[in-house]
Amino acid sequence: MLHNSSVSKFFLIFSFALLLVFAAGCAEVRFNTLPTPPPTAKLRVFAIPVSGAAPTGPWGEPPEEWARRHVSNVRGFLSRTGVYEVVAEEEVGSVLGKKTFLSGDWRGKDWSLVKQVGRVLHADYALVMERSIVGSLKYLEMVLINVETGKRFKVLVSFRSDPDRKDISPIRFAYYEIFRNAKNDMLAAAIRKGRLAAPEFFTVRSSITEESMPPTSAKPVPAPLPPSSTVAKSAAVEKPLAPREISRAVNYEDLLWAEAGAKGRKNLAIYDLDTIEAYRVVALILSEALRQELFKLKLFDLVNRENMVKVLEEMALQQTGLVDEKEAARAGRGLAAQQIVLGRFGILGKSSVLQAKRIDVETQRTLGLGTLRCDLGREDELLQHMTELAIKISKIK
Secondary structure (H helix, E strand, C coil): CCCHHHHHHHHHHHHHHHHHHHHHHHCCCCCCCCCCCCCCCCEEEEEEEEECCCCCCCCCCCHHHHHHHHHHHHHHHHHHHCCEEECCHHHHHHHHCCCCCCHHHHHHHHHHHHHHHHHHCCCCEEEEEEEEEECCEEEEEEEEEECCCCCEEEEEEEECCCCCCCCCCHHHHHHHHHHHHHHHHHHHHHHHHHHHHCHHHHHCCCCCCCCCCCCCCCCCCCCCCCCCCCEECCCCCCCCCHHHCCCCEEEHHHHHHHHCCCCCCEEEEECCCECCHHHHHHHHHHHHHHHHHHHHHCCEEECCHHHHHHHHHHCCCCCCCCCCHHHHHHHHHHCCCCEEEEEEEEEECCEEEEEEEEEECCCCCEEEEEEEEEECCCCHHHHHCHHHHHHHHHCCC
16 A cells, blocks of 8 residues: 555656646647748748648649649749748748648647748748639638738639639739738738838938828718629638638639720729838838729729739839839830829828829820828828729829
């Protein structure tokens, strides 16, 4: 029979062993570390492609091949926006090693694995792309996750035709919808990174002056509702997608049709807003938000930004710095645009200011102009009134 002291010692050792087992079960997975990358104002994104239900067979493309292709597509598309840098595959491989994870692993415990790996990769956002099949329909779900705050933005793209066609990109359309929902969050992240990367620039007065600013309107104009043909409200979706709290469903073919435009509308090229280097990513986010608002008005056929970058490179020009109206008009002719939009973003005293104007390419006459301003640190207000700016420079009465 054991003495009391022996019994107490036995239970102490046993309890300690259980505590170690429990702690091991609750601990995060260990990953290799990665050196801190050089400071940059760009938003660093970790792309995660996964295959959900029916990963092979009906898709016609193995998961590994699909993953490689979509990471490459995401890297190319996001890099061309100028806002993001996608974490290199070599860096991901260095951190994960030989570890592999399924869709459920990434989603588990409120996406804790995504946030953990994202932090090790020094990413600002993680972009999860999951293909799945429900009945006869194929879907691509994209989830953008803020690694620091855990905030999520989701979109579901459905296909009536083959989603693996090489001539069209579902990523582009899914991204546009996610950007529409996440732009406030992205803008805040970009401002924070810009200040960390180059704090000295944030004390420099910009080239914007009171004399160059048109008067601002007293009343904000309410934003029009998005076209019902392009974005559908959430609906009941049969399992396994229903529990994922999908925020929006986008029909891919409807978006392709809407992008084709209508006859008789002017071709409009919208240049990226000019600004100092520390604000570059902020200005690009605001530029994209303005493009989306002008697109929703359905008054113009917008020149695709990707095509703009390609043509301007061939003309040995860049969107950045195209503030000279004669040079901007010449570039507009090269883009087959009848009208252009150009502008600036910067600091005036204790305010952030966004200016934009629409110009006729042939006559170089100003057709519409407008200004938005807000207190420093409240740049999300610029996004809230972006519809107002789009309407002002479009001269809608």
